[in-house]
Amino acid sequence: MGIYIQTVWLGGLLIEGVILLRSVLGRSLAKYPLFFLYIASVFAASMALYVIARPSAHRLYWPKQYVTLFLGCGVIFEVSRHVFAQRVTLDRVARWTMLVTFGAIFLSVAIQAFLLPHWNVTTNTADLERDLRIAQAIALMTILFLTGYYGIVIGKNIKGMILGFGIYVGASVFSLTLELFVGSRFDRAFGIIQSTAYLVALAVWLVALWSYEPEDNEKPPSNSGGGYQFLAGRTQEALGSINEHLERTVPR
């Protein structure tokens, strides 16, 4: 099992290196700075943990997780920025969702720390990471919902970013939750799930970000607030009349 994780770890380092190299060669580094900052940070942290002796590496594992988790939020901002480019309201909704979910989690941590004398953030690291991963998952789902609802076209690069990050976040939510509830019996499975999911995510990113592809050209959004109000008003009016008819039809 140790050999598997070691192999995945080394494979991950290799892929991260290739992704960073391709970002420079393919000139996509400047286009997605937050995403490549995240990859670079994971690359540096993984390299450091691999080199450093085992007891110190254990101590550094959780701080590294928090740093990469924080930078992972940057990936979501990056995705939202590109997907909702010029669509001010949708971008704002995605960011607000993220801020509210993260705010709620930090508020609950503060409340727990205040009310429960034995509760300590340093001894509940997995707990906190799971909650923060849930916040990331909610933010990602908001973006997916909004793009699906409005039929917004997403390019290959961003699609890969969403898919890879989503796989990793989803696997993390599962493994961290089961780790907390099953306990130490789940340790080995936890390691395998986490490292495999991350390797899959890296593979997706490698393929999707091999070369820079601009987002599909769509008619640029209009800033005409009046036009939108009119559209929404007409739709609302139409729905109202249908509703009125149906309400009369359905026996209550």
Added chain:
Amino acid sequence: MIQLIISLLVGVALLASLYFFVRRSKASAEGSAQQLREARQTLDSLQFGLLPNDLVHRIFAREDLEYVLSNAPADVQSLFLSERKDIALGWVGRVRGAILELMRFHRGHARLYAQLSPATETRLALNFASLLALCRFLQIAVYLRGPYAAPGMVRTVAATAGRVCNISEQSLQFLKVKQLDPLNNTPSSHGASV
């Protein structure tokens, strides 16, 4: 335990969202020729094939039921009722389809505006969802009670279908104008799409 369930649900929801995201087909450009043709065909079949008042009245005429009940043998009565029920269900299905069409038009055009009203969009989304649920409820009611069990239901369904049809017609008129006038093809000039 609740924490466990919520966390796992979020994980499942995310993975399901990713699955649908990967399977999502590429959205067609709004106002494309294919989209216009499909919408036109749907409307034509509704307006000229199913919606005329005389035809609706004929299909759901209570006299037919009374005639069949008094003159036809049991197996013919049963066949008659079954066929009429299918027609009624088809009607509700058409209304549902028209609402979906309206929803598609609204979303397709709303995405062309930089600034949307979150409150309005949320309200519209909830209205669409409730209407679609209502249609489903109607389908169940017709399925369980039959087209003659609820007096007035068929007439109302027909009227609703007609109304939605008119709304879609307005959308298509706008799209036609847009197609004919490519120089004036900006969202601000075609706000009245629905």
